[in-house]
Structure formats: structure tokens, C-alpha cells
Amino acid sequence: MLQVDALCKAFKEETASKHDRVHAVDDVTFTVEEGQFFTLLGPSGCGKTTTLRCIAGLERPDTGEIVVDDHVLFSHDRRISIAANERNLGMVFQSYAIWPHMNVFDNVAFPLRVGKRRRTPKAEVTERVERALNVVELGHLAGRYATKLSGGQQQRLALARALVIEPKLLLLDEPLSNLDAKLRESLRFELKRLQREQGITTVYVTHDQSEALSMSNAVAVMKDGRISQLGDPFDIYLKPANPFVADFVGTTNFIDGVVREQTPDGWVVHTADGPLTVAATSGVGVGDECVVCVRPEHVEVLRDDSSTGGDNVLTGEVQTRLFVGEAMEYQVRLPNSQLQCRTPAAARLSSGKPVSLHLPPAHCTALPRPEARAGSR
The missing domain is CATH 3.40.50.300 (P-loop containing nucleotide triphosphate hydrolases)
Incomplete structure (x- = not known):
């Protein structure tokens, strides 16, 4: 047409x-x-x-x-x-x-x-x-x-x-x-x-x-x-x-890291807060600096306080929370970074509460770091 x-x-x-x-x-x-x-x-x-x-x-x-x-x-x-x-x-x-x-x-x-x-x-x-x-x-x-x-x-x-x-x-x-x-x-x-x-x-x-x-x-x-x-x-x-697309379209968490290896389950990215497995990459390969992208609604808050380890599980502390009607939004401070997550409004977490967050590999993507991309032009 x-x-x-x-x-x-x-x-x-x-x-x-x-x-x-x-x-x-x-x-x-x-x-x-x-x-x-x-x-x-x-x-x-x-x-x-x-x-x-x-x-x-x-x-x-x-x-x-x-x-x-x-x-x-x-x-x-x-x-x-x-x-x-x-x-x-x-x-x-x-x-x-x-x-x-x-x-x-x-x-x-x-x-x-x-x-x-x-x-x-x-x-x-x-x-x-x-x-x-x-x-x-x-x-x-x-x-x-x-x-x-x-x-x-x-x-x-x-x-x-x-x-x-x-x-x-x-x-x-x-x-x-x-x-x-x-x-x-x-x-x-x-x-x-x-x-x-x-x-x-x-x-x-x-x-x-x-x-x-x-x-x-x-x-x-x-x-x-x-x-x-x-x-x-x-x-x-x-x-x-x-x-750019990840950041402009919706809200996205970015975690800096380096792609270390490819496994049958995906790619392993080493970050300052621990290794993360991602199911998809775009524009990066083994050895490249990257950012791991994951949407707030895909970050799972583990209800079991004993869940402090495991694949793609990061631990942190709730810093701030916002009630937005249909959901609660949280800023969670990790040892070296900060993540935003979203839960149903009924699932309330107190500020200062330690939490464990699961980042499902299927919803994680490794993309080039913006600084690295700009330097390659």
C-alpha cells in the first residue's frame, strides 16, 4: 500500500x-x-x-x-x-x-x-x-x-x-x-x-x-x-x-555486565551483583560489555525469606515504594545497583525489608552498553 x-x-x-x-x-x-x-x-x-x-x-x-x-x-x-x-x-x-x-x-x-x-x-x-x-x-x-x-x-x-x-x-x-x-x-x-x-x-x-x-x-x-x-x-x-528502544518504550532495568559464556540455557553474564543467565542477546557476544535488560513486571519477588540463593536470584533491600492503584512499585537496592519491580497492590512490602528477586532468564536480554556502542562508531 x-x-x-x-x-x-x-x-x-x-x-x-x-x-x-x-x-x-x-x-x-x-x-x-x-x-x-x-x-x-x-x-x-x-x-x-x-x-x-x-x-x-x-x-x-x-x-x-x-x-x-x-x-x-x-x-x-x-x-x-x-x-x-x-x-x-x-x-x-x-x-x-x-x-x-x-x-x-x-x-x-x-x-x-x-x-x-x-x-x-x-x-x-x-x-x-x-x-x-x-x-x-x-x-x-x-x-x-x-x-x-x-x-x-x-x-x-x-x-x-x-x-x-x-x-x-x-x-x-x-x-x-x-x-x-x-x-x-x-x-x-x-x-x-x-x-x-x-x-x-x-x-x-x-x-x-x-x-x-x-x-x-x-x-x-x-x-x-x-x-x-x-x-x-x-x-x-x-x-x-x-x-534506546528498551529505555524509551516502557520502563526497563539495566544491569551492567560482561558476557562470559554461552550455555545450553542461554548466555551467562557476569555482573557486580552476581552471574545472570539471559535467554537472548542482540548485538553482543562472548567477551563483550553489555547491559542486561529486564522489565519491572517480570522481576519476581520471592515470598520465602529463606530464598537467598539460586540461579538469577539477587538479594537486596526495599528502599522506596509507590502505590499506583492496580499495583505497587518498588525500588530495591542491591549491593552494587538498583532494580525496580512491580507487584499486585495487595502484596505490600515495607521499606527497609530485605528481599530476594528472581530475574527469569526468558525475560532477560543482553544488549550493547550505550557507552560501548557510541565508542565503536
């Missing part, structure tokens, strides 16, 4: 000389299948919005190629660049960009009344607008002015305006970021339901990991203009390819 190949886009730095350019997008390649919900995830300045704007035609890439449904929208080598208003793509901006002087109906009808669509028959305009409004459940507010809508209703209005042109591809640039937490969560379900029921191929941009993991079929985690890891949400969360 969508193919982005070797896309590059650089901008001139305002304070730099005329020869200095910063690559906002640096050799980005990915494919979005028809009907897929694809998310570009990353921190501010990573290039995700610039990538989306290049697809939409709002930015002209320096190199690369963009193809939608076998139709070339941009190709540097073939000197093709289709104007944004001729790409038949729907886009919802972070600010919604709705017209305050128009009512709901006219806002949605606007794309059908301008440009090449201005000759759309009036009856067809009415039919398509009503259908789009019913999809987002705003049909009963067609006569209301946009300024009289709530934040969630404005978001759905912007979505209806993007859908009314029946786009080949829907582009969403952090459309939920201006909403409060509870409304944002409810609209995640609504947006995903709408996308699935309508079968709309969607590219979604966000810095919110919860949105990316809960809504997407595929996620591309971006850093410094490049894709750091591409995969389904389960692999992104459970099998991070590098420390």
Missing part, C-alpha cells in the same frame, strides 16, 4: 554556516500493508513528523521515493513530485486546524467544495458529509459551530473531514496529544475501532508509547532521523533491539 524507500530530508541550522545541514530524516525505509495501522514512535525531534509531512507532500524530501498503491508520489531519481492536494491523502493535524467560523457540516464539506472537488454535486456532498459524520458519531451536531465543541468532538470532526474525501491513506499527526488523559484513553479505543471497521490504511505519529503499543499493527521507533527498530508492538516491548 505505502512504500517509503531511502527517504532523506535535511534542514539548514539557523545558527550554522550555509554549508551545515541537519538530517531530520536520514535514510528511512518502511512498508505499510493495506488496512494496517502503522505508527511512527519517538521523542521530539526524532524525525517522525517530518517523515509524515513528506508523505503528505507538505515537505519535499532531498532523496528517496514514496509510493502509495503503486502510484509514485515522489521520486528523486525519476524527478516526480505530486502536489499535496493531488495525492488523495487524508491528514489530521495535532491542532485539528478546523474552521472556527463554520459549523460542523461545513467544516467536513470544505474539502469537497474546493480545488478539483468544487464541482462535486450538492447531493453527493450532503451524502458523503452525513456518512462521515455518522461514522464518527457527530451526525446530531451537524449544525453546531466548531468553537462550541469539546476537545474530543473537535478531534472527531477533524477525523471526519479527513475521511470525507475517501482517502487512500490516512495520516495522523499526534491527534490526541491536546486531550486530557481520560479522554485520550477512551478515544484510542474509538479511533482503533473506526480504523478497523473502515479498513483504513493509517500512518500515525506519536511520542506516547501507550498509544503506539495499544493501537498499532506495526511500530517504527525513531531516533535521530533513523528507524531504531521496526516490528509489531509485542516485539518492540518484549524484544528491544537496543538500549
Whole structure:
């Protein structure tokens, strides 16, 4: 459906000389299948919005190629660049960009009344607008002015305006970021339901990991203009390819160590707090410095106080605890490091209590130490 190949886009730095350019997008390649919900995830300045704007035609890439449904929208080598208003793509901006002087109906009808669509028959305009409004459940507010809508209703209005042109591809640039937490969560379900029921191929941009993991079929985690890891949400969360992804997506414990040997059960990593067996590695081998990554929810707190030894068992002391509603979160001080773990809310541990922690090898991964990786470039 969508193919982005070797896309590059650089901008001139305002304070730099005329020869200095910063690559906002640096050799980005990915494919979005028809009907897929694809998310570009990353921190501010990573290039995700610039990538989306290049697809939409709002930015002209320096190199690369963009193809939608076998139709070339941009190709540097073939000197093709289709104007944004001729790409038949729907886009919802972070600010919604709705017209305050128009009512709901006219806002949605606007794309059908301008440009090449201005000759759309009036009856067809009415039919398509009503259908789009019913999809987002705003049909009963067609006569209301946009300024009289709530934040969630404005978001759905912007979505209806993007859908009314029946786009080949829907582009969403952090459309939920201006909403409060509870409304944002409810609209995640609504947006995903709408996308699935309508079968709309969607590219979604966000810095919110919860949105990316809960809504997407595929996620591309971006850093410094490049894709750091591409995969389904389960692999992104459970099998991070590098420390950046492990740290950015969710909460992760990092334990410094050195890979000593490979055994039938995995790889043995020597750490200052004792040897750990990990089931998986990425980018490291025997003799390499590494970090062992394990999520807080995978750290098992052993209830038997006598369990002070064994494979992948570390001992420490509870330093702080936080009640977060459905769970208790603890910071446990080990002799040479600190781990975060999570237990059900009913399983309360007192601060200062000695504990034994089991790190299941199946949930432990050895990745390159960030310092070692930076030094190898």
C-alpha cells in the first residue's frame, strides 16, 4: 500500500554556516500493508513528523521515493513530485486546524467544495458529509459551530473531514496529544475501532508509547532521523533491539555486565551483583560489555525469606515504594545497583525489608552498553 524507500530530508541550522545541514530524516525505509495501522514512535525531534509531512507532500524530501498503491508520489531519481492536494491523502493535524467560523457540516464539506472537488454535486456532498459524520458519531451536531465543541468532538470532526474525501491513506499527526488523559484513553479505543471497521490504511505519529503499543499493527521507533527498530508492538516491548528502544518504550532495568559464556540455557553474564543467565542477546557476544535488560513486571519477588540463593536470584533491600492503584512499585537496592519491580497492590512490602528477586532468564536480554556502542562508531 505505502512504500517509503531511502527517504532523506535535511534542514539548514539557523545558527550554522550555509554549508551545515541537519538530517531530520536520514535514510528511512518502511512498508505499510493495506488496512494496517502503522505508527511512527519517538521523542521530539526524532524525525517522525517530518517523515509524515513528506508523505503528505507538505515537505519535499532531498532523496528517496514514496509510493502509495503503486502510484509514485515522489521520486528523486525519476524527478516526480505530486502536489499535496493531488495525492488523495487524508491528514489530521495535532491542532485539528478546523474552521472556527463554520459549523460542523461545513467544516467536513470544505474539502469537497474546493480545488478539483468544487464541482462535486450538492447531493453527493450532503451524502458523503452525513456518512462521515455518522461514522464518527457527530451526525446530531451537524449544525453546531466548531468553537462550541469539546476537545474530543473537535478531534472527531477533524477525523471526519479527513475521511470525507475517501482517502487512500490516512495520516495522523499526534491527534490526541491536546486531550486530557481520560479522554485520550477512551478515544484510542474509538479511533482503533473506526480504523478497523473502515479498513483504513493509517500512518500515525506519536511520542506516547501507550498509544503506539495499544493501537498499532506495526511500530517504527525513531531516533535521530533513523528507524531504531521496526516490528509489531509485542516485539518492540518484549524484544528491544537496543538500549534506546528498551529505555524509551516502557520502563526497563539495566544491569551492567560482561558476557562470559554461552550455555545450553542461554548466555551467562557476569555482573557486580552476581552471574545472570539471559535467554537472548542482540548485538553482543562472548567477551563483550553489555547491559542486561529486564522489565519491572517480570522481576519476581520471592515470598520465602529463606530464598537467598539460586540461579538469577539477587538479594537486596526495599528502599522506596509507590502505590499506583492496580499495583505497587518498588525500588530495591542491591549491593552494587538498583532494580525496580512491580507487584499486585495487595502484596505490600515495607521499606527497609530485605528481599530476594528472581530475574527469569526468558525475560532477560543482553544488549550493547550505550557507552560501548557510541565508542565503536
